[in-house]
Every structure is written in C-alpha cells, then in structure tokens.
Amino acid sequence: MIFMIPIHTFTLILHLFASAAYASRQPFLGGCLKSNSAPANSLAISAISPSQCATQCWSEREGTRYAYWDSRSDDKCLCSPFPANAEDFTLNNEDEASKTCAEGIAVYVRAPESPNFQVERKRAGKGGLGDVSRRAEGLCPTPLTACSVAGNSSIYECLDLNVDLNSCGGCVNGVFGSTRRAHSAVDCTSLPGVASNAATCLYGQCRAFRCNNGYILTKGHICVADS
Structure with a gap:
C-alpha cells in the first residue's frame, strides 16, 4: 500500500530535518575586527579558547549566529545574533594555524548545513511546481533560502546566502522554481x-x-x- 504524504506534513519534515542540520553545523572564522568593535548588545560568557567560545555561544545562547573572541579583553567571549559593522573588519590578521586573529577580535560565524531536499512534483500542491516557487521562502528554516540545484528542477537546497561560499549574496542557480539567477549571486x-x-x-x-x-x-x- 502506498501512502501519500500531505504537502503540509512533508514541508514540516523538511523543516525539522534542516533545523537539526543547522544546529549541528560547526562555526568558521569569518574575519578579524578592530578592538572594541563587537556589537554593543553582545552577551559575555565564560570560555577559555576561541573554539569553546563559538560552540558555547551556539549551545547556551539561543539565536546566536556570531561569536566574538578577544584574548586581550576581560570579557574574552561575546555572543550575538547580529554581525559587526563591515567597515570594522581589518586586513591580513587571520592566523591560519590557530583559526583565530593575530590581533583584534576574531569573528566566528554559525554556518548552516546545506542539505538537498527531493521535492516531487506530485507533492507540490494543486499549483504544481510554480506553487512551490511562490512559497520558496517557507521551505527552509530562517535564515535559509530554498535555492535551485543545477540540472534538476525538482530539487532544492537550503542555503544561508549571507555566508554560503558557493552561493554568496543570492542563489547562483536561481530561487527554487525560478531559472533566473540573482544578479548579486557569486561563487x-x-x-x-x-x-x-x-x-x-x-x-x-x-x-x-x-x-x-x-x-x-x-x-x-x-x-x-x-x-
């Protein structure tokens, strides 16, 4: 016997799967800030290393996407849902060996997993694939976007366009259900x-x-x- 999954149930499953993947993703070094330039609303937590700072920000502070590590400050580890000002980033301070900054504040970004989700046309609702396109923003958990996958119009992947290295600033293959690539999208x-x-x-x-x-x-x- 074959059971068809209602579209709202199927979408809920995708949300739960993507949310779990998002929560388990490891942080990466996004760059180095000038001293004393972390967001003013950041919350300090206790940590003894950059990696511990990042992982504890994710686990202890709900909604945190950025961790700021300043080894020379009393509050070495700061957690925030907000990024710092782009103009406060400095050049060439990254210490590649230790994945931190030679000086200033190291910024760690919580990057999402980008799982591929198979979406069958028969499960796209009465409006077909076009209907899914109109609801593309609801297919992935915030802040992810449903982006098309090259060569297969029935598959999308959930990407954070603010931090995704291969689809930065927009969907390089277009938003799911559309063939038009965003002008801002860059690999x-x-x-x-x-x-x-x-x-x-x-x-x-x-x-x-x-x-x-x-x-x-x-x-x-x-x-x-x-x-």
Missing part, C-alpha cells in the same frame, strides 16, 4: 586572483584574504592584478 571560490581556500562569504559579499602571485589585496578584500 566566492571562482573569483579571479584569489588563492585557494582564501575567501569567505560575509554579509552576502565575498571577502578574499589572500591573493595569488601577480595580484594584490585591496581594502575591499578583492584581489586585483598588480599592474
């Missing part, structure tokens, strides 16, 4: 002049922190040819 791994594993996505914008030979890093975290 940070394909930027010219950027060294391997030397870019991140923050606030929906690619930020390079190291360039290949023949390129120089600008204040805007962009690699340009050294003329």
Whole structure:
C-alpha cells in the first residue's frame, strides 16, 4: 500500500530535518575586527579558547549566529545574533594555524548545513511546481533560502546566502522554481586572483584574504592584478 504524504506534513519534515542540520553545523572564522568593535548588545560568557567560545555561544545562547573572541579583553567571549559593522573588519590578521586573529577580535560565524531536499512534483500542491516557487521562502528554516540545484528542477537546497561560499549574496542557480539567477549571486571560490581556500562569504559579499602571485589585496578584500 502506498501512502501519500500531505504537502503540509512533508514541508514540516523538511523543516525539522534542516533545523537539526543547522544546529549541528560547526562555526568558521569569518574575519578579524578592530578592538572594541563587537556589537554593543553582545552577551559575555565564560570560555577559555576561541573554539569553546563559538560552540558555547551556539549551545547556551539561543539565536546566536556570531561569536566574538578577544584574548586581550576581560570579557574574552561575546555572543550575538547580529554581525559587526563591515567597515570594522581589518586586513591580513587571520592566523591560519590557530583559526583565530593575530590581533583584534576574531569573528566566528554559525554556518548552516546545506542539505538537498527531493521535492516531487506530485507533492507540490494543486499549483504544481510554480506553487512551490511562490512559497520558496517557507521551505527552509530562517535564515535559509530554498535555492535551485543545477540540472534538476525538482530539487532544492537550503542555503544561508549571507555566508554560503558557493552561493554568496543570492542563489547562483536561481530561487527554487525560478531559472533566473540573482544578479548579486557569486561563487566566492571562482573569483579571479584569489588563492585557494582564501575567501569567505560575509554579509552576502565575498571577502578574499589572500591573493595569488601577480595580484594584490585591496581594502575591499578583492584581489586585483598588480599592474
């Protein structure tokens, strides 16, 4: 006997699965801030290392997406649901070996898992796939967006467009149900002049922190040819 899952039940299952994946995702170093520039509403917690700071922010402070670690401050670990001002980021302070900052404040971002969800056309409701497109924002838990997957119009993946390295600032294959790519969408791994594993996505914008030979890093975290 074959049971058909009602669309609202099927969507709820996707929400629960994505939420669990989101909660288990490890943080990554998003960059380095100038001293004393963490968001004013950040909450201090006790931690003895950058990694402990990040993981405890996620587990102890609901809604936290950013952890700020300042080894020279009395309140070394700060948790916040909000990012710092983009202009407060500094250049070339990342310590790659320890995944922290040589000086200033290390910013850790809670990056979501990006699971692929199979969505069958017969489960898309009376409006078909187009109806799913109109409800694309409700297919993934906040702050994720349902983005199309190249080569298969019946599959979407839940991405955080503020931090996703391969789909930064928008869905590179379009929002689920649409074939149009967002003008703001960028694959940070394909930027010219950027060294391997030397870019991140923050606030929906690619930020390079190291360039290949023949390129120089600008204040805007962009690699340009050294003329």
